[in-house]
Amino acid sequence: MITKAEQILQIPSILRELSFHYLHNKEDSSFHFVVVIEQVLADLFPDLITKLQDASITSIKLPNQQQLKSVSTFEDLAETLLSKDLKKDSVIVAIGGGSLTDLVGFTASVLLRGVAWISIPTTFLGMIDASLGGKTGLDTKFGKNLIGSFHMPKTTIICSEFLSTLDPLEIESGYGELIKYALLSKEIEEQIKAKSPISDMIHAAAQYKLKVVKKDFLDSDERRFLNLGHTLGHAFEIYFNLRHGTAVLWGLYWEHYIMDQPLVASKVLDLAAILGISLTPNIDITEFKDFWKYVVHDKKIAASKVLELPLMNDNGQPIKFKIALNDFYKKLDSHAKKLLA
Numbered sequence: 001m002i003t004k005a006e007q008i009l010q011i012p013s014i015l016r017e018l019s020f021h022y023l024h025n026k027e028d029s030s031f032h033f034v035v036v037i038e039q040v041l042a043d044l045f046p047d048l049i050t051k052l053q054d055a056s057i058t059s060i061k062l063p064n065q066q067q068l069k070s071v072s073t074f075e076d077l078a079e080t081l082l083s084k085d086l087k088k089d090s091v092i093v094a095i096g097g098g099s100l101t102d103l104v105g106f107t108a109s110v111l112l113r114g115v116a117w118i119s120i121p122t123t124f125l126g127m128i129d130a131s132l133g134g135k136t137g138l139d140t141k142f143g144k145n146l147i148g149s150f151h152m153p154k155t156t157i158i159c160s161e162f163l164s165t166l167d168p169l170e171i172e173s174g175y176g177e178l179i180k181y182a183l184l185s186k187e188i189e190e191q192i193k194a195k196s197p198i199s200d201m202i203h204a205a206a207q208y209k210l211k212v213v214k215k216d217f218l219d220s221d222e223r224r225f226l227n228l229g230h231t232l233g234h235a236f237e238i239y240f241n242l243r244h245g246t247a248v249l250w251g252l253y254w255e256h257y258i259m260d261q262p263l264v265a266s267k268v269l270d271l272a273a274i275l276g277i278s279l280t281p282n283i284d285i286t287e288f289k290d291f292w293k294y295v296v297h298d299k300k301i302a303a304s305k306v307l308e309l310p311l312m313n314d315n316g317q318p319i320k321f322k323i324a325l326n327d328f329y330k331k332l333d334s335h336a337k338k339l340l341a
């Protein structure tokens with residue numbers, strides 16, 4: 001479910017209303033909420049912290065210098081939450097970007113064998129993707145999101161006012177995921193072409209994602225197409241240290257290009273250009289073996305020797321494309337070399 005907040009300072013009162021709705025607790029609603037917020041946001045929006053305090057809601061501020069989606073941050077957060085007397089009927093509220101909502105969602109899924117949570121995304125990418133749909137995750141040195149769970153937030157409160165303080169490069173990163181949706185949904189493609197207001201695009205993308213998640217929560221069929229561009233995207237993200245959505249944009253282009261879907265690949269470039277991004281993805285991979293291990297991080301893929309790539313074909317149909325790992329390796333290797341030459 002999506003709840004809209006016009007302004008950031010409405011959030012404490014919305015939480016209170018939600019507690020009546022979900023927890024059927026008319027007396028002491030604030031007691032049940034523990035907010036986990038990025039320190040940078042607490043600094044940017046001090047009035048929000050004051051309002052939460054006024055509503056007797058505890059806030060835990062996570063310093064931004066540490067890797068949010070790591071096992072060690074998870075351990076610290078879990079212990080801090082337990083020290084705040086977290087109970088089975090508490091609700092953890094995550095306020096932050098996709099990294100924070102992935103961390104907090106995961107923590108909520110395992111603490112006390114599962115506590116309810118609410119996500120409040122503060123980045124564009126979080127509003128259209130990461131905070132919705134209940135996939136949670138931590139990164140490890142072996143790859144991204146290799147520890148994780150499915151744990152749906154009770155609701156996602158979207159307040160686009162948070163975007164006012166966001167670095168433009170983070171908006172650009174969110175556009176990567178938006179273009180993914182545009183390949184899947186004509187409505188979103190048209191919105192981009194019509195240069196619709198960002199709040200309309202957020203709404204359409206969030207609704208689209210929830211529709212897919214409702215049909216396939218456990219990611220066994222249709223939800224896989226929300227991973228368009230992510231096989232190479234995740235590898236680009238780690239290898240080149242790119243923002244997630246930026247890496248997905250590269251992934252969308254390269255997966256379709258090397259799998260011989262040139263019309264889709266050029267649509268990616270055209271939509272990026274409308275959004276003001278000139279995409280010159282240079283896959284200058286000097287250590288190809290290093291890069292490859294991020295593509296084949298999944299033991300199941302390595303064992304089956306076949307990669308299943310969700311793609312759009314040039315006729316606009318979603319397809320799950322099976323390709324032998326060896327063949328994919330050769331295709332990718334030849335492009336990496338071509339660009340290096």
Ligand SMILES: NC(=O)c1ccc[n+]([C@@H]2O[C@H](COP(=O)([O-])OP(=O)(O)OC[C@H]3O[C@@H](n4cnc5c(N)ncnc54)[C@H](O)[C@@H]3O)[C@@H](O)[C@H]2O)c1
Pocket residue numbers: 038040041044064069096097098099100102122123124125126129130131132133134135136137144145162163164165166167170173244245
């Ligand atoms: N669970 C999912 O379904 C899913 C889907 C897509 C992406 N993700 C994950 O999301 C993560 C990326 O999330 P992201 O793009 O939101 O980046 P992020 O969470 O890393 O945030 C980017 C930066 O913006 C800052 N920030 C956040 N909100 C701000 C605001 N309002 N004003 C100023 N600064 C702000 C953060 O402190 C951080 O420095 C990746 O780890 C990715 O794997 C998860």
Ligand SMILES: [Zn+2]
Pocket residue numbers: 129177230244248
């Ligand atoms: Zn993504």
